[in-house]
Amino acid sequence: MARPDHMRFHAEIGLPLEALIKSGTAQPVLAPRFPSASGPISVPFAPVAAPHEGVEFHHFWLRHRAIAGDEASDLFDLSPAIALDHSVGAGAPLWDAVLKGGLAFGLRLERGRYAGALLQLAQRAGALVDAGKAGDHAPDEHGDLAGDLVIECGPERSGGGAQAEAGAWSNGRLTLPCTLPCTSTLPGAEWQVCVNAARRFVGLSAPLANSANEQREYTRLAQQEAQRIADMDALLQESDPLASHTFASTHPALARKLALFAACGRIPTEDFEVFTPPEWLAAMWGRGVRPRRYDRMANRMPQQQLIEWLASLKRQRDALTRARETV
């Protein structure tokens, strides 16, 4: 699966979305389901609604629920991304609805076709492609493959030689963070770390023989990114995230997110986040973490205006649900 960053990446490499749609390579995804210790969680890419005067929507929703006492409703009942994702089936009608909807969306990719499209682009750009496995090549006396730089892209690592830590670039070897186990369980993470690695490597472009500083910087950034992904994985896999006593030392950024969200509903971000605040919100919410209070600034909106806002979101959601029924 590709995350919403696919729009930018495919534009960078010259792979139009239209081509992916026409060839049946991609289907839109608006709210992938993340596996968790408490069952799958829908994590929409788009927020339930846009912030108002700098205050995120969930604070208004919490305020309304506190006043209305409507304990049965759920914040994500109003999510247009979830409604659409679960509604229109596949093919042209879904594409039509997604492209008109203006919501952030990812792509569910048919792996073989997508790899084929990328391969063609790479060859057109001058890449030499060898269909053999890494193991078919004879390693040198140090166990390394011939070449100035070896990039390890998957869990099936080439034999021999000192393997770099996941996400590191050193000693002529660059290992993508997608070799971390959790990138294969979190939808879109594997694709995103590959894209980020390519961008980071190109962005730090330097002659390989003289790139010690660039290698250090690459590794620093990649490992921060890997930590952010590991944070999400830990949030999803821990049986009771809020009760975890180890997060403060093993996942300090996650501990910070959990503590602040539970206290006041704010989601702090670190440098080089992979997942967006709406995704963190959905994941924490899905794991049962609830803020003890909403942002006081949400009280600035008159009650009637808030009621009308929520009603319009509900109408929007209902329209998407009706669309499902007519397809």
Added chain:
Amino acid sequence: MRGGEAADGIDHVVIVGGGTAGWMTAAGLAHMLGPTGVKVTLIESEAIGVVGVGEATLPHIKAFNDTIGIDEAEFMAATSATFKLGIEFVDWGRKGDSYIHPFGEFGLPNEGVAFHHYWRKFADQPGTGDLDQYSLPVVACRKARFQPPSEDPRSVLSTYRYAYQFDTLQYAPFMRAHAEKSGVKRIEGKVVDVALDPENGRVRDLTLENGQVIAGDLFVDCTGFFGLLIERHLQTGYDDWSEWLPADRAVAVPCQSAGPLLPYTRATAHEAGWSWRIPLQHRTGNGHVYSSRFLSDDAACDTLLAGLEGERLADPRFLRFVTGKRRKLWNRNVVAIGLSGGFLEPLESTSIYLIQEGISKLVELFPQTQDCAVETREYNHWMDLQFERIRDFLILHYHATMRDDSDFWNHMRTMRVPDTLEARLDLFRAHGHVSAYDHGLFLVPSWIAVLIGQGVMPDACDARVANLPDDHVRQHLAGLRGHMDKAANNMEDHAAFLGRYAAISGAA
């Protein structure tokens, strides 16, 4: 779910100290939190002077003013403000050098590669010119021109932002009027006693000279360097950064305006520090920041007075400070905003920005009750990051120098700097790449401005540009330089624009 009705709720904020920080905080909190039921009281004493922090600002102030509903024209007229497109640094890399750190971009990225790599490819060759010449705000500064930026991202006029240079002694009263209109209650008086709750150590109330007792839920300390609440009573502690930034004194004096009205602030390096020159509508602000370890007060004052461009309008005023920050900017129920929270020399006009950040973060995290340890920790985490990243950027100005003409510069050039800064320098020196972060005031163009401006040249440019045909790159450079020059020529003279702006404001 709490919405602000708890028994230990926080509904009354007491700000101690007027001045820039106090009145900005009062106006910000009253505007943003007043409608939610928060009451704001400010205590100040006319008998206590104000430091009048920072006459020069960063573009972020416009967003703050807009948020709290300040009309730009009214603000500019009331504070004798001028527009500001950047800061000129004179004699920093070497004596005789000058560069401008603009509020904007250098060139335009091409094929995903930052512009400075293209420039670097031919930087050593005649005819390429300084990097400055490829930045519209810099070219406009050099020509003393100004035009508000365009909102059209396709226009070169969208590649910059602007800030203001204003008279802080006029700014505080202006903000006071605005704050009082938003419901802030001002109490004249000097705080003579601070009562702490014996159970939890929180500030409970303040007693004024006339015996009046002011209770509050949350207190904001805007008492300047003195830190009446945060330090004198809560003994929070201070992280001293003078190891890296040894300037500890300043002397300031205003003078009459002379020469063209420039849309930028100037920072000129001297024997053991630097002097500022801030052009306002009605006068010029001047000051000399220096290290008392390396220079006497008299010598610093002489240097300042010798450099005045117009007639002196007041006696020189001395300030002492220790660069650094409070260990906790929010401690118990006291938040330190402004100089009470920390001090970083005004080399990059960051003082008012840090006040704004303090206010914005406080509003974001504003607690409902005294049970707010998480919010407090988050506030301190965020502000620490802001202070530390600005600190590193300031150190860069002193450290990345070739000056060896005084003990001060020899010390600064050769001192050990924070590891984070050392790594940045190494990375840039190699192939011109800038280590980025998402959270922090100074982004990549700022680092490029200062690094290249002070003579830190990458050994080589990005490999993608190195492999491009020379003619292609030369053409790109020449086209851009001409484009910037033409765009700047089409802007209005800064003084003329200001005159016209004032007329529009008067008519309104």
